[in-house]
Amino acid sequence: MQRFPLAAEFESRYCKVMKKTPPASRRSVPAPWHGVRLATLTLEASEDGPGLARAVIPASWPDRCAAGLLEICPPRGAAPVRVIEAATGWIAPLHAKGALVGLDGAVLHAALRDRCGAPSAGVWRGEPEAVPGFVLNLPQFIDDEGGFDTERFGAVAEAAVLALALSAPQAAQLAVGVADLALFLAQMDLDYGAEEARAQAAAMADVLAAHADRALARLAAAGLARPRLVLGIKPASAVERLLGVETIGVAAPLSALDGEGHLARWARARLGARGLSAEAALAQSLAGHDPFGVADAAAMRAMHETLTPYFGALASAAPMQAGGVARGAQARREALPARRSGYTQKASIGGHRVFLRTGEYPDGRLGEVFISLPKENAAVRGFADSFAIALNVGLQHDVPLAAYLDALADSHFGAAGAVEGDPAVRVASSPVDYVCKHLGANYLGRLENADPIEAVAAPDAPSLPLDLPEEAPVREPARPRRVRAHLKLVS
Numbered sequence: 001m002q003r004f005p006l007a008a009e010f011e012s013r014y015c016k017v018m019k020k021t022p023p024a025s026r027r028s029v030p031a032p033w034h035g036v037r038l039a040t041l042t043l044e045a046s047e048d049g050p051g052l053a054r055a056v057i058p059a060s061w062p063d064r065c066a067a068g069l070l071e072i073c074p075p076r077g078a079a080p081v082r083v084i085e086a087a088t089g090w091i092a093p094l095h096a097k098g099a100l101v102g103l104d105g106a107v108l109h110a111a112l113r114d115r116c117g118a119p120s121a122g123v124w125r126g127e128p129e130a131v132p133g134f135v136l137n138l139p140q141f142i143d144d145e146g147g148f149d150t151e152r153f154g155a156v157a158e159a160a161v162l163a164l165a166l167s168a169p170q171a172a173q174l175a176v177g178v179a180d181l182a183l184f185l186a187q188m189d190l191d192y193g194a195e196e197a198r199a200q201a202a203a204m205a206d207v208l209a210a211h212a213d214r215a216l217a218r219l220a221a222a223g224l225a226r227p228r229l230v231l232g233i234k235p236a237s238a239v240e241r242l243l244g245v246e247t248i249g250v251a252a253p254l255s256a257l258d259g260e261g262h263l264a265r266w267a268r269a270r271l272g273a274r275g276l277s278a279e280a281a282l283a284q285s286l287a288g289h290d291p292f293g294v295a296d297a298a299a300m301r302a303m304h305e306t307l308t309p310y311f312g313a314l315a316s317a318a319p320m321q322a323g324g325v326a327r328g329a330q331a332r333r334e335a336l337p338a339r340r341s342g343y344t345q346k347a348s349i350g351g352h353r354v355f356l357r358t359g360e361y362p363d364g365r366l367g368e369v370f371i372s373l374p375k376e377n378a379a380v381r382g383f384a385d386s387f388a389i390a391l392n393v394g395l396q397h398d399v400p401l402a403a404y405l406d407a408l409a410d411s412h413f414g415a416a417g418a419v420e421g422d423p424a425v426r427v428a429s430s431p432v433d434y435v436c437k438h439l440g441a442n443y444l445g446r447l448e449n450a451d452p453i454e455a456v457a458a459p460d461a462p463s464l465p466l467d468l469p470e471e472a473p474v475r476e477p478a479r480p481r482r483v484r485a486h487l488k489l490v491s
Helices: 006-013 064-072 083-101 105-113 121-125 150-167 181-187 195-221 238-243 265-274 278-286 297-311 378-395 401-408 431-443
Strands: 014-020 038-045 052-058 117-119 133-137 173-179 228-231 344-349 352-360 366-372 417-420 472-474 481-483
Touching (some): 038 064, 064 083, 064 238, 083 105, 083 195, 117 150, 117 238, 121 150, 133 150, 133 238, 150 173, 150 195, 173 195, 181 195, 181 265, 195 228, 195 297, 297 366, 344 431, 366 378, 366 431
Parallel strands (some): 133 173, 173 228
Antiparallel strands (some): 014 038, 038 052, 117 133, 344 352, 344 417, 352 366
């Protein structure tokens, strides 16, 4: 599962020292914040040397949100960083022009209060950015009945586009993206890989696109500049930390466990939606069933293809320039045909089974790779899926296959050892090394990266999968050499 490293980032950048909940502040605050109880977290900035920093956030927010606030708005002196004051700092200047396009600052305050969305750090600080952005936190738009609150989502999305356009009038391009699709679907009791989940994601994207276009039309009607709007996923930033996001963008839930070995938030949400206890989920797991709906690479690819008309080719940590599509512009991804050629290779690396499946363009170019390690643990399978997805995104955006092979070949980690079942590769130092050698031999003719094996006649009867025939020495003038026959795989 491609998960945003919230806990790791929090521990590496900040160390919580103490937390206290003060009484309600008597300061003058915007109406949406009335009655919100605040908590002060005192943090130690470990990277910047000794010193304490304080962040004031709603008491209902996760503690890790404080680290995101301090990263977005670094403290000055001993004064605490208050999220309400920081938000007012970028929302209040929008009032005058906002009236021309019907932008209500209360919508932006309420969206932040409920962690529904927030802009990029440059907007908070009043600093220019190459592409000012806004992140919409999908799970916060689930209503009390467990459904998608499309009305509020549309209103916040529209306000986000208007706020970006007014905050950065000189910016040629704006970016609006979504986060935590995995938790969003789990809360509605939908399997990420199910057709119903893809339909729900497409409906969400359609609402976002429609309201983004409405916002652009309102800007044009008011005689204001209409920027080029991009819908997609930007690299992970402090905004996701501030919102308490678990997974970036539309990343698939590839493991029910988080980085610390506990149930991930999306997995707990799925159990809650299904009315299952942790004990019942464990019983189902021991019985060979998946009570969570963990996705695989094929499910993530299907989700990407569903959302491509709205967002372009998506990668959880890909930059916007490679992962977004401008409204009214063409995406740069070269999509594969719905029916494509390719093959499946079954092999064994040091006794560890691996299945490699390829998809090709009509001209024979490699367009996608999927790797399955059926006997490995969830972490290794998740890594393999993530590696394949990253490789596919690059291949479909004209990144040369040779560039990947040059960078990744000879990676050393388990599983490693002798390769059985693939006559083009004899030894691999890791599954990644095996994939590089195999693809290099079959698509680039790089026999120097593989270990060529002399071909001999196949036996009359087919061998069982991954079983090797007896090796026999071949007499040569110089020194004896052992060869292996090509294997004939049967299902």
